[in-house]
Amino acid sequence: MTSKTATNGWAALEKRLNTLPKPTSTLKLCADADVRDRYLAAKQAHARTDESLKALPADAEADAKKLLQSRAVETAAALEAATAEYDQATVTLTFQALERGQLQTLLDEHPPTEEDEEKGADFHFDTFAPELIAAASVDGMPAEYAANALKTWSLSDSDDLWAAAWSVQRRKRSDLGKG
Structure with a gap:
């Protein structure tokens, strides 16, 4: 491969x-x-009905196949209605991975206390978590709101808020294959 070809290949990549x-x-x-x-x-x-329909042998009785197809249409319609109702009653928050330098700056700004270090923590959760949530929020959530949510939401919901913002920072896009 010539240098020019490699350069063009790299440019596209x-x-x-x-x-x-x-x-x-x-x-x-x-x-x-x-x-x-x-x-x-x-x-x-709907998932169960769809799986049953897919698992149906090609030589299955026509009545059985027709019954499952009818059930699949019914469950799809029920799912569509339930999804619309769910979407109406649901708030969706979106979080995005920060650039590595931005995340490192946040970590440096919120070092662990001695107590945190004894527990093996790399940061002081009480100050870092709201700042990370706010920085990762695509919706523009302020750090003050994040701090309040972590304190006042149910334990499960506040844990999920933290997990949504933190886990995306550690999500891999890479796959180290064998060639």
Whole structure:
């Protein structure tokens, strides 16, 4: 391969690398537990019906196939209705991976206390977490709101808020294959 060919190949590869989107994650918070339960049940029912239809042998009886196809149409319609209701009752927050330098700056600004270090922490959670959540928020969540959410939301929801912002910082896009 000539140097010019390699340079052209790299230019195309570099262009693709530079346009890769940053990893994102979402956190969905549904205001109505019943709506969420109906959505999850409809999703599960449709998935089961779809799997049954796919697993049906090619030589299956026509009546059995027709019955499953009819059930698949019904569960798809139920899922569509449940999804619309769920989407209406749900707030979606989106988080994006920060550039490495930006994340390192945040980590440096919130060093662990002696107590944090004893627990093996690399940062002081109480100050770092709201700042990271705010910095990673695509929606523009202020750090003050993030700090309040971490203190006032249910334990599970606040854990999920933290996990959505932190886990996307560690999400891999790479795959170290064997050639």
